[in-house]
Amino acid sequence: MIKKPVAKILGTGSALSGKVLSNFDLEKMVDTNDEWIRERTGIERRYILEEGKANSDLAAPAAEEALKEAGLVAEDLDMIIIATITPDTSFPSTACRVQAKIGAKNAAAMDVAAACSGFIYGLTLANSLIATGAAKHVLVIGSEVLSRITDWEDRGTCILFGDGAGAAVLGPSEGDKGILSAYIKADGRLGDLLHLPGGGSLNPATHETVDQRLHYIKMEGNRIFKHAVRTMRDAALHGLDLAGVDASELDLLIPHQANMRIIEAIQSRLKLSDEQVFVNIKDYGNTSAASIPIAMNQARREGRLKEGNKCLLVAFGGGFTWGASLIQF
Numbered sequence: 001m002i003k004k005p006v007a008k009i010l011g012t013g014s015a016l017s018g019k020v021l022s023n024f025d026l027e028k029m030v031d032t033n034d035e036w037i038r039e040r041t042g043i044e045r046r047y048i049l050e051e052g053k054a055n056s057d058l059a060a061p062a063a064e065e066a067l068k069e070a071g072l073v074a075e076d077l078d079m080i081i082i083a084t085i086t087p088d089t090s091f092p093s094t095a096c097r098v099q100a101k102i103g104a105k106n107a108a109a110m111d112v113a114a115a116c117s118g119f120i121y122g123l124t125l126a127n128s129l130i131a132t133g134a135a136k137h138v139l140v141i142g143s144e145v146l147s148r149i150t151d152w153e154d155r156g157t158c159i160l161f162g163d164g165a166g167a168a169v170l171g172p173s174e175g176d177k178g179i180l181s182a183y184i185k186a187d188g189r190l191g192d193l194l195h196l197p198g199g200g201s202l203n204p205a206t207h208e209t210v211d212q213r214l215h216y217i218k219m220e221g222n223r224i225f226k227h228a229v230r231t232m233r234d235a236a237l238h239g240l241d242l243a244g245v246d247a248s249e250l251d252l253l254i255p256h257q258a259n260m261r262i263i264e265a266i267q268s269r270l271k272l273s274d275e276q277v278f279v280n281i282k283d284y285g286n287t288s289a290a291s292i293p294i295a296m297n298q299a300r301r302e303g304r305l306k307e308g309n310k311c312l313l314v315a316f317g318g319g320f321t322w323g324a325s326l327i328q329f
């Protein structure tokens with residue numbers, strides 16, 4: 001959509017908190033084992049947020065770290081976008097709760113629900129707001145507490161998910177650094193492959209919906225796997241094409257951390273070396289909208305993402321949604 005960078009990332013942050021739940025802990029909860037989980041997913045452990053805490057308790061510290069690195073204060077923000085499918089409450093939005101927590105009194109605030117592609121959706125919106133002059137400084141957060149909607153009796157899903165938050169502060173770019181492409185897509189016909197049936201206007205909470213376990217994630221893992229590989233590839237190629245960049249020129253690919261085998265399929269289709277792909281799924285599991293900003297922050301702190309590097313973010317998620325963004329740091 002946009003080739004010339006109008007917006008760039010000024011700072012990043014992340015937050016992980018709570019109990020670390022290992023595959024061995026899961027062995028005691030459902031009929032599974034460490035070897036199966038590692039071989040099928042690449043996951044070894046994940047964070048589970050403390051009881052009594054909520055999404056905004058992760059999102060706010062991630063935002064504060066990003067603001068600090070950007071050299072800005074909360075009052076400088078014009079907009080807060082939180083990508084999440086696990087808000088504190090249906091409303092007010094988690095973005096409004098974070099606005100109050102960090103004291104961003106000049107910012108508008110809203111949530112975006114695009115599941116695991118949410119951070120790229122948020123980044124695309126932020127880029128457009130900065131491009132039109134509607135906002136100067138935009139905070140984009142991906143934050144999830146998936147443990148609260150995970151069915152801990154369903155071995156097909158409970159091994160996958162974890163909690164966490166990642167954030168980026170964006171501002172105007174005058175030079176070569178910034179967002180070189182932002183591509184987002186959806187196909188609502190695939191919505192039932194991954195969904196939360198209960199709690200909305202379709203199935204409001206009743207004793208029956210609770211008894212039927214409708215307030216937990218339902219997933220058709222096998223079918224998602226196939227669409228994930230297809231849509232991640234589509235997103236990656238569009239993200240590169242729109243920026244006029246070849247895969248061989250990439251310094252780093254940061255894919256959504258859903259499953260190691262999905263990441264390997266994208267890596268092989270783009271013909272990338274291990275050094276060109278950032279993977280941290282082992283330690284955090286699938287944190288949905290938080291996975292890319294957590295990985296991006298980690299890659300920067302570990303020196304895997306340096307000044308001038310070209311980095312492709314690519315994600316797929318429930319909806320179905322998918323997207324990619326090429327960023328020059």
Ligand code: ACO
Pocket residue numbers: 031032033036037040041115116117155156159194219220221222224225228258259286288316317318
């Ligand atoms: N432990 C042990 N055995 C298991 C487990 C488990 N946790 N789960 C399933 N099995 C068994 C199955 O019952 C099946 O047994 P059977 O052959 O006797 O019937 C066997 O293992 C194989 O099951 P599959 O479902 O075919 O396993 P698959 O290789 O597809 O792996 C998985 C399952 C990991 C869920 C995979 O399909 C996947 O990762 N899919 C993508 C899911 C995903 O990424 N979801 C998130 C989307 S992003 C978002 O928006 C949140």
